[in-house]
Amino acid sequence: MSGKERLLVRGAQSDLLRLVAIGHAESRAQLARLSGLAASSVSLRVEELIGTGLLVEEGSGTSSGGRRPRRLRLSPTAGLLAVADLGAHHARFGLLDLSGTPLVIEERPCDIARGPEETLDWMAASFEELLLAYGPPGVPLRGVATGIPGPVDPASGRVVSPSRMPGWNNFPVAEHLGAHFDLPVLVENDANLMAVGEARSWPECDNLMVLKAGSGIGCGVIVGGRLHRGRGSAGDISHVRVRTDSSTMCSCGHPDCLEAYASGAALMGALSELGIPARRPSDVVALVEDGVPEATALVRNAGRLIGEVLTVLVNFLNPDAIVIGGSLSTAEPLIASIRAAVYERCLPLATRDLEIAVTRGGPDAALLGAGSLLLDAVLS
Amino acid sequence: MSGKERLLVRGAQSDLLRLVAIGHAESRAQLARLSGLAASSVSLRVEELIGTGLLVEEGSGTSSGGRRPRRLRLSPTAGLLAVADLGAHHARFGLLDLSGTPLVIEERPCDIARGPEETLDWMAASFEELLLAYGPPGVPLRGVATGIPGPVDPASGRVVSPSRMPGWNNFPVAEHLGAHFDLPVLVENDANLMAVGEARSWPECDNLMVLKAGSGIGCGVIVGGRLHRGRGSAGDISHVRVRTDSSTMCSCGHPDCLEAYASGAALMGALSELGIPARRPSDVVALVEDGVPEATALVRNAGRLIGEVLTVLVNFLNPDAIVIGGSLSTAEPLIASIRAAVYERCLPLATRDLEIAVTRGGPDAALLGAGSLLLDAVLS
């Protein structure tokens, strides 16, 4: 069965292994170009990595005018990563190889209101189940990561003042999980993980805003190819004041927050008041697809409001792309009205090359992002 | 007289020289800690740098319990940097040593509306005059940099769609200056330079928003200690829509831009309409200090509007500090109302450790920033 052991690679080796793992390099020559090391040094280190069993040589790649490269791949026995994305009412679990490719992904219902101990113990048990069922024998677990639907201090791995996670405030999530797995443990906000996951699907973009439109509104920010955390709470856009006719109080104590009008929760509330039941964000999407005019109107309005907020941020951050994910992202009117608002009001200089698109990573983006960050943590 | 020659230091030497130049290290031991090199390697390279005449050993520092370090300093003959900050009606010039310390700073009137060739030739001539008058004999010029009051593509050194620089669109500024000086030439937006300059005065802050409140409103963004440019136009906040009762059209074609209400130009316009003459932003500050109620009210309103825009950006970027500079930054009601708006409306998590302060670098911040960026360019 799968053991748990720390991965030990020192110095240049880890850089090379990382480049192969994330798919940036497939041959010694590419490794030399990307790592900046001399070709001879690369050969030496690669030989060692093959000796350790972490890399394998597998056939040859396609020639580009000269000798064909000997293709390098991560050994399938190099290790596994256990990742999770915790939501309010369900969690997604994944078992990935070190390259971030999923062996299995599963969604299970849960309830974070039961508190951190119970939820995290359940999470650990679920990881063990997945490992038993799907982990190839003899392949060790290398690290554990989870996304949390609230603010996280990544240094300590604690939850910080979450708005919808009763009992979780200041709970040391990383420490608690670390008691189950004596391995690197990574805890991060869910929108941030989603941003990291999307960033891998948008390699041409250095600066990215990733919007998570679900029952809440979250945003992850990639600056210079790396996750931007600020002092820990960067990416929050849900409590921005929007321009509306009416006036609604938000749970944060301020009037007219974006979240009070444009979040999935707000839309579900508004629909219910109109006598149209909607219990989950996907119900809202279904109503829109069924052509229920009230739903479409509400979603369009939400898109306009989100778009107006993004306007400010696009001028300011000047990103390469805005990526929209989350369960509401399949509602086409939402995307359309966000696009309209941004393109109408932003500076031409900022929108000239701006792409506004839906997620490439799909519902698994956060899990893939968790794998990506975790790989960095594992490769000391 | 001062020659012009390229600085040639290779590999590890340039890192060490940079650490001494920016004042992060004063001894071999500190260099070893900060550079990550082994102490022995540092000794070797430092010996070489002293041999080249770029570093000098000067007395000894204060002991912290052990042997006193031998203090390293940049040689006064190591070189000079010529920097400028071009404004609409005046330009500031500076001659700095490689550590960024000014030998002389001068302000001269000019008019950028005369077009790029004339202005830049005048700038080059001014540099030569300063060098003749203040440059120590035998100390070579190492690089040239200037700030531009409009968008700049830093890669090509061209001006891009400036709003208030007739005749400058797409002009290759760096290339033109390079014809006068066969040296590294750096061209950058003025607010960005100011941000870099301030960042050196706020070493404890990794993420910084630097507001330039003058006749226009600009903003430079420091993320992870480095200037964030986005696709080239990052930091623009002047064309954000603000919430007001009246409605004013901005030159950009959209209604109610921040710039139309809160820029120095807008304030001067509004005061003139009230029969109170104000020809420069500093006039506005003077009126406020004289207790002219109309001026104070207008400035307070401007601060509130700016603050409301910053609200969104603070939640999103979660910076360590907001630094306010530019000629309006001496108007205390402006700072006060910006502070009030931000602290009132932002998330507690984002403002808990947020500092909102006026410039530490003063009117020379942009020149110091130019020196800082230029040093990086000069140290290949």
Add this chain to the structure above:
DNA sequence: CCATCTTCCTTCGAAATCGAAGACAAAGCG
């Protein structure tokens, strides 16, 4: 089919870097 080009990878001596050990120089303390 054979010469030539391109790309990939390895070999091997030179150069840079490291790290352990020790010399050096002060502060703190009895």
Add this chain to the structure above:
DNA sequence: CGCTTTGTCTTCGATTTCGAAGGAAGATGG
């Protein structure tokens, strides 16, 4: 005053990395 502690800097052999040269293996093109 001598001892210990702390911190700085150098010496020197071991390790790592580099870079030039060349071999390997295929593409290209007459």
